[in-house]
Amino acid sequence: AQRVTQPEKLLSVxxxxxxxxKCNYSYSGSPELFxxxxxxxxxxxxxxxxxxxxxxxxxxxxxxxGETSFHLKKPFAQEEDSAMYYCALRGGGSNYxxxxxxxxxxxxxx
Amino acid sequence: xAGVTQTPKFQVLKTGQSMTLQCAQDMNHNSxxxxxxxxxxxxxxxxxxxxxxxxxxxxxxxxxxxxxLNKREFSLRLxxxxxxxxxxxxxxxxxxxxxxxxxxxxxxxxxxxx
Numbered sequence: 001a002q003r004v005t006q007p008e009k010l011l012s013v014x015x016x017x018x019x020x021x022k023c024n025y026s027y028s029g030s031p032e033l034f035x036x037x038x039x040x041x042x043x044x045x046x047x048x049x050x051x052x053x054x055x056x057x058x059x060x061x062x063x064x065x066g067e068t069s070f071h072l073k074k075p076f077a078q079e080e081d082s083a084m085y086y087c088a089l090r091g092g093g094s095n096y097x098x099x100x101x102x103x104x105x106x107x108x109x110x
Numbered sequence: 111x112a113g114v115t116q117t118p119k120f121q122v123l124k125t126g127q128s129m130t131l132q133c134a135q136d137m138n139h140n141s142x143x144x145x146x147x148x149x150x151x152x153x154x155x156x157x158x159x160x161x162x163x164x165x166x167x168x169x170x171x172x173x174x175x176x177x178x179l180n181k182r183e184f185s186l187r188l189x190x191x192x193x194x195x196x197x198x199x200x201x202x203x204x205x206x207x208x209x210x211x212x213x214x215x216x217x218x219x220x221x222x223x224x
Contacts, residue, residue, distance in 0.1 A: 006152075046213070097155060
């Protein structure tokens with residue numbers, strides 16, 4: 001079974017502060033991991049995926065297989081980062097199911 | 111390029127009524143999905159279709175049926191709506207022939223069952 005855990009439902013930081021949204025997963029094989037974001041009144045959209053090792057809007061996420069984690073980080077939060085963030089896992093290969101965590105609502109205060 | 115289109119955007123039903131949520135994508139994707147989004151529960155997979163002609167149950171399939179009408183369209187049917195099915199429903203599609211392919215989401219259907 002594949003499972004994604006986001007331990008924080010709500011996270012509130014001030015503008016300019018570092019932010020880290022936690023994600024832990026459970027999967028026996030080699031997972032594909034993603035962060036999706038939903039801004040107010042917008043569609044859910046991909047933020048980044050672990051395979052790309054990219055930085056999008058200043059966010060990065062590193063897959064730590066030893067700790068089974070894929071935490072999302074940004075050194076200096078901006079007000080426009082306020083959104084709902086979902087960590088997601090796909091098992092890879094012929095496994096088409098994408099399993100989401102329960103989400104973390106990030107609020108960046110001015 | 112419309113992407114993933116869902117209809118209707120809003121719907122109110124009485125307990126026991128039936129309805130079908132429609133979803134179409136114009137990206138020639140093989141895989142399509144239905145999720146429901148509830149506060150504190152995140153997105154939960156209801157059904158998915160890996161390719162035309164196939165459907166599989168997700169985490170919360172009870173009370174729902176799906177039809178993969180063709181490659182473009184994937185509908186979700188509530189045969190006898192219950193208040194527990196009050197939720198926001200999202201359709202999504204992806205091309206998973208390539209690994210790590212992302213999902214494209216529709217704008218959602220807000221359903222209330224009274």
